[in-house]
Amino acid sequence: MSEGLARADALLRLAQAQGAPPPYAPASWVSYRGAEAILLAIVLLVVAGGFAYAGKRLRAPLEIRRPGGTVAGFMIAIWLLAIYTAVVAILVYGLQVRQAYPGFVAPRVRVGTPVYALVTFFVILYLTRRWGWKVALASAVIGTAAALMIFEFPFDLIVMTRTNPPIPTHPMLYRQLYFLPLFLVELSTVSLLTLLPSMRVTAYASYAVAGMFVVFAVWAAFGFAFPSEPLPLALNVISKILCFVAAIMLFVWRAKEEGMATSQRRAIVPDTLLRPQEITRESLVALIEVAEKLNMEIPWWEKYGQPAFDRLVWRFHGRLYIGR
Numbered sequence: 001m002s003e004g005l006a007r008a009d010a011l012l013r014l015a016q017a018q019g020a021p022p023p024y025a026p027a028s029w030v031s032y033r034g035a036e037a038i039l040l041a042i043v044l045l046v047v048a049g050g051f052a053y054a055g056k057r058l059r060a061p062l063e064i065r066r067p068g069g070t071v072a073g074f075m076i077a078i079w080l081l082a083i084y085t086a087v088v089a090i091l092v093y094g095l096q097v098r099q100a101y102p103g104f105v106a107p108r109v110r111v112g113t114p115v116y117a118l119v120t121f122f123v124i125l126y127l128t129r130r131w132g133w134k135v136a137l138a139s140a141v142i143g144t145a146a147a148l149m150i151f152e153f154p155f156d157l158i159v160m161t162r163t164n165p166p167i168p169t170h171p172m173l174y175r176q177l178y179f180l181p182l183f184l185v186e187l188s189t190v191s192l193l194t195l196l197p198s199m200r201v202t203a204y205a206s207y208a209v210a211g212m213f214v215v216f217a218v219w220a221a222f223g224f225a226f227p228s229e230p231l232p233l234a235l236n237v238i239s240k241i242l243c244f245v246a247a248i249m250l251f252v253w254r255a256k257e258e259g260m261a262t263s264q265r266r267a268i269v270p271d272t273l274l275r276p277q278e279i280t281r282e283s284l285v286a287l288i289e290v291a292e293k294l295n296m297e298i299p300w301w302e303k304y305g306q307p308a309f310d311r312l313v314w315r316f317h318g319r320l321y322i323g324r
Contacts, residue, residue: 023103023105026107026164026165027107027164027225027226027228028106028107028159028163028164028226029159029162029163029164029224029226030162030164031162031223031224031225031226032162032220032223032224033223037220037221037222037223037224038221040158040217040220040224041217041218041220041221042217044213044214044216044217044220045213045214045217047154047213048210048211048212048213048214048216048217049210050210051206051207051209051210051213052206052207052210054206055203055204055205055206055207055210056203058201058202058203058206059203061200061201061202061253061254062200062201062202063200063201064193064194064199064200064201065194066194066195066196066197067194067195072195075188075191075192075195076192078184078188079185079188079189079191079192082181082184082185082188083185085181085184086181086182086184086185088181089177089178089180089181089182090178092177093167093174093177093178096167096174097165097167100165100167100168101165104165107226107228109226109227109228109233109236111227111233111236111237111240112237112240113148113240116147116240116241116244117144117147117148117244119244120143120144120147120244120247120248121140121141121143121144122140123248124136124139124140124143124144124247124248124251125137125139125140127139127198127248127251127252128140128198128251131197131198135196135197135198136198138195138196139196139198139199139251142189142192142193142195142196143193143196143199143247143248143250143251144244144247145189145192146189146190146192146193146247146250147243147244147246147247147248148189148243149185149186149187149189149190150190150209150212150243150246150247151212151239151240151243152182152186153183153186153187153190154213154216155216156179156182156183156186158216158220158224159224160175160179161175163175163178193250198251199250199251200250200251200253201250202249202250202252202253204249204252205246205247205249205250207249208242208243208245208246208249209242209243209246211242212239212242212243212246215235215238215239215242216235216239218235219232219235219236219239222235
């Protein structure tokens with residue numbers, strides 16, 4: 001042990017003698033303390049409560065109306081441009097950090113993100129297989145990417161003003177240069193979910209996001225410290241797993257549940273059916289054909305919601321001629 005320390009100290013002195021700056025690897029952000037940490041925890045708990053309440057109110061999967069081809073093209077173009085802008089901003093930020101701190105070394109923490117992403121990709125691919133391989137592949141790619149953004153967007157908002165080390169002269173200006181393009185990437189990536197016919201907003205997804213914010217709140221109560229210690233590292237891992245679970249839950253739904261919800265929203269009202277209405281020749285012929293196919297039985301209205309009636313009464317005045 002002592003020999004290893006002596007060797008490291010000798011290497012450090014040799015590097016200093018040769019003019020190389022000593023390595024500098026601070027935590028990527030400064031922890032919250034005191035009242036700031038408590039306030040952050042309260043805000044995160046309120047957000048978690050909002051998602052939990054939304055999940056409770058969401059009794060059936062919610063389908064998001066898909067944009068048209070032109071809008072979809074613009075969305076993809078904006079997404080690609082945002083990625084390119086973020087890459088340029090990160091490179092510029094990195095050059096400024098290197099210039100201000102020549103010995104800077106970015107700290108690295110392994111939390112298993114590639115493993116979670118790979119598992120999420122194949123789970124979504126399996127869940128959406130009934131839509132065909134093209135939709136399934138697009139769902140797996142976009143769903144996995146969106147999972148990361150579900151975590152990164154609130155995370156970046158929390159650490160944005162506390163990144164370390166600060167670039168001299170105008171640290172907040174460089175922080176905005178770094179994070180604003182990232183926000184565009186995160187939001188545009190999540191927006192791509194609306195292009196997928198296999199995606200629905202589900203209660204389970206809302207609950208998973210609520211759980212992620214609860215873990216964030218616990219993390220904030222301990223200062224939202226950099227995950228170099230066991231507790232912050234465990235909270236980081238749990239919250240990241242929950243964001244991937246939330247993305248998977250967007251693709252876990254049944255058409256039967258959606259159909260029941262739609263039928264309940266469009267329940268048949270007896271007053272509407274009993275109100276005198278004009279029946280055209282075409283609609284009457286179609287009605288008779290349906291009745292013949294059903295052996296003159298009443299349709300099974302229960303699958304559309306509560307039954308509105310138990311028998312049909314057709315009343316005609318005058319002569320009726322139906323020609324074929």
